[in-house]
Amino acid sequence: MLGLLLILLLAPFNVLTLPSSFSFPANQLVLQSVGGPVIETEAAAAPSSAVQLIYQFKGHVALENLAARSNGHLVLTVSNQPIVYDMNPNARNAPPTPLPRIPGVTSLTGIVETAPDVFAVVAGNWSRETFQGTPGSFSIWSVDFNHPQPTVKIIASIPEAAALNGLTTLKGSPDIVLAADSALGAVGRLNVTSGEYSVAIQSPLFANSSIIPIGINGLRTFDGHLYYLNSAQGAYGRVPLNADGSAAGEVEVLARINLPAIYDDFDMDWEGTAWIATHGNMLNEITVEGKQRNITGNGQNIEMTEPTSAQFGRGSKQAENTIYVTTGGNDTVGGQVLAVNICLI
Ligand SMILES: *[C@@H]1O[C@H](CO)[C@@H](O)[C@H](O)[C@H]1NC(C)=O
Ligand SMILES: *[C@@H]1O[C@H](CO)[C@@H](O)[C@H](O)[C@H]1NC(C)=O
Ligand SMILES: *[C@@H]1O[C@H](CO)[C@@H](O)[C@H](O)[C@H]1NC(C)=O
Ligand SMILES: *[C@@H]1O[C@H](CO)[C@@H](O)[C@H](O)[C@H]1NC(C)=O
Ligand SMILES: *[C@@H]1O[C@H](CO)[C@@H](O)[C@H](O)[C@H]1NC(C)=O
Numbered sequence: 001m002l003g004l005l006l007i008l009l010l011a012p013f014n015v016l017t018l019p020s021s022f023s024f025p026a027n028q029l030v031l032q033s034v035g036g037p038v039i040e041t042e043a044a045a046a047p048s049s050a051v052q053l054i055y056q057f058k059g060h061v062a063l064e065n066l067a068a069r070s071n072g073h074l075v076l077t078v079s080n081q082p083i084v085y086d087m088n089p090n091a092r093n094a095p096p097t098p099l100p101r102i103p104g105v106t107s108l109t110g111i112v113e114t115a116p117d118v119f120a121v122v123a124g125n126w127s128r129e130t131f132q133g134t135p136g137s138f139s140i141w142s143v144d145f146n147h148p149q150p151t152v153k154i155i156a157s158i159p160e161a162a163a164l165n166g167l168t169t170l171k172g173s174p175d176i177v178l179a180a181d182s183a184l185g186a187v188g189r190l191n192v193t194s195g196e197y198s199v200a201i202q203s204p205l206f207a208n209s210s211i212i213p214i215g216i217n218g219l220r221t222f223d224g225h226l227y228y229l230n231s232a233q234g235a236y237g238r239v240p241l242n243a244d245g246s247a248a249g250e251v252e253v254l255a256r257i258n259l260p261a262i263y264d265d266f267d268m269d270w271e272g273t274a275w276i277a278t279h280g281n282m283l284n285e286i287t288v289e290g291k292q293r294n295i296t297g298n299g300q301n302i303e304m305t306e307p308t309s310a311q312f313g314r315g316s317k318q319a320e321n322t323i324y325v326t327t328g329g330n331d332t333v334g335g336q337v338l339a340v341n342i343c344l345i
Contacts, residue, residue: 001064001079001109002214002231002262002279003306003328005131050344051297051304054089054324054337055096063326063335065166065265065309067111067119072315074324074337075119075143077108079308080128084108084121084143084152089313089324089339100152102141110167110219110265112177114192117145120155120177122164132213133163133183140164140179140190156195161188166265168219168226170245178226178245180216183208187216187226189245200245201226205253208232218265218309222272224248229263229276236263236274236286255286265309267323275323275342277307283325283340295345297338305333313339 057063064079069086076085076096082105087096102108107126114120124138138161144151158164162183170176175193178200180186185207189200208215212232220227225238234257240249257263257278266276276284281304283295297304306328313319321343327336 001062001107001126001131001308001328002212002264003062003308003330005212005214005262050341051295051300051302052339052341053297053302054339055087055093056336057329057334059334060329060331061335062328063308063337064107064109064328065111066311066324066326066337067113068311068314068319068324069113069117069145070314071117072313072319074311074313075111076326076337077111077121078335079107079109079126079328082106082108082123084111086145086150087337089319089337099143099150102152105137105139109165110179111143112167112169114142114169114177115174119143119145120167120190120192122167122179124161124164126163130213133161133165135162135183138162138164140167140177140192142192155192156190156197158188158190158197160197160199163214164188165214165217166219166229168221170241170243171221172243173245176245178219178221180206180219180228182214182217182231185215187219187228187245201239201247201251203239203247203251205233205235205237205251206230212262217263218276220266220268220274222268227266227268227274229266231262231264234258234261234263236266236276255290255292257284264307267311269312269342275310275312277310277325277327279306279308281305281307283307283310283323295340302338303333304338305329305336310340 082102085096109122125134166180186202206216209232218229237253262279278284313322329335
């Protein structure tokens, strides 16, 4: 979703001559003092040579997000088609299988597993010109693989949402998913059983900006906190949660990244390290101590073209040490699925 934006954003500048002072306007940065101090970026290790291209779509299929199935397959969402794909990353160059189209929308964004082999998926309309969601166009669907043919069914329309994006589950409440609203600067809470939806947390630290219309984006829960990425503010942060998904404290910014890099969606490992798909071409790692590292595919002459999401594999020891990265691609490069072996980086 953000790939073309990055190009438009940088169009007036040459990337190489971007003024070193270039940053978001101060009033958009929302540097309220919340929680602890912002952790400084530390020096990066060498780029990885452990990146493999698993599949690349022909044509402009803008992959947006993914989830891993217990059988090792990946479930992919696309921001410029209302189609979910199922793929086996171990079957090299086997084309992903499209599931039935979701009607009445142009785009799919977040995805998360809500029950064994059942996934919640965000559907709605996003403009490829303005990178804004159409308020009132959003709904959340379920994709259920526990049938000979996977089923795709609506869970709830969410007319009050403006731009639904990343999803995550809430530990201990299997019927609740949390959803980032990238325009309202909010986290919503959906009961996937009843279809009830309400805003659970809203914060200026979740807001969009006039430069980048996508604010809060990727979400994960870990150790009693909601971790989030804000694309517009270039921020990674967290907020402690109550059992019902409401905030149990202040939102805290843990790390930042500057343009031209833009955070999108991410996964966390068992230690709490975040692995962040970052536009234009890298996976950004942030440890719990705040150490950062940028991983690119350049060591293997692979260009990750507009990474959109990252997710650990499942189904084997090797898959559990692999982060699969989706990319949006661009007008000449189709959306990609890449595998990054974290034992080799
Ligand atoms: C990662 O890349 C971004 C964008 O180029 C840069 O601002 C940041 O300093 C890099 N981080 C590290 C740890 O090298
Ligand atoms: C979303 O896009 C579809 C396909 O272009 C269109 O039919 C539908 O009316 C749009 N929905 C809204 C709420 O704008
Ligand atoms: C979700 O909705 C179902 C059906 O109404 C209800 O039984 C359940 O308690 C709700 N879950 C939560 C966490 O509110
Ligand atoms: C930011 O989100 C608000 C809704 O809260 C919306 O009205 C506004 O157009 C968005 N701004 C941009 C630049 O997308
Ligand atoms: C698309 O991405 C590739 C690789 O990242 C880059 O070389 C190319 O210039 C990009 N094309 C466009 C049209 O932006």
